[in-house]
Amino acid sequence: MASTGFSEELRASHATRWRALLDHGFLRGLASGDLPRACFAFHQLQDRLYLEALAGALALARAGSEAALLAELRAGALAEQAQIEERAVALGLDRAALLAATPTEVTRACGGALQAAQGAAGELLAALLPCQLAYPAIAHRYEGAAPEPALYRAWLAGCGHPALG
Secondary structure, eight states: OOOOOHHHHHHHHTHHHHHHHHTOHHHHHHHHTOSOHHHHHHHHHHHHHHHHHHHHHHHHOBOSTTHHHHHHHHHHHHHHHHHHHHHHHHTTOOHHHHHHOOOOHHHHHHHHHHHHTTTBHHHHHHHHHHHHHHHHHHHHHTTTOOOSSHHHHHHHHHTTOTTTO
């Protein structure tokens, strides 16, 4: 019998949820270009808050053999924050709006999961695993989508960024 990897086992055991994630209305709206800009702007504000928490948790992580991976992930989080700030201009958001955003319950919970790792690299990497599996799958699922505005297309393509998967 062929052995399957851990991530394949996770996807198989949660196939219904996995399909629902990949076919979420937000993603379908991005791919078709029908997602209201206000929804995308709200997502970007929340994503920036999450990435801020992620970069902070990665900076505090005690790393041994995982040091290079953690540094790469932190650089990716900081780069994504910069991209969000660039997209904010296209969305009509100014720096004040970015700084005034408050996290939703979901964003607080995700940031809290990162903080719960308390600097333990393995626990932090485990908390990141869902994103590491989902974002490349999203990029693959919507590969070839050519929505307008172009920033939706760029976001979908960016899901497959090597730092994320």
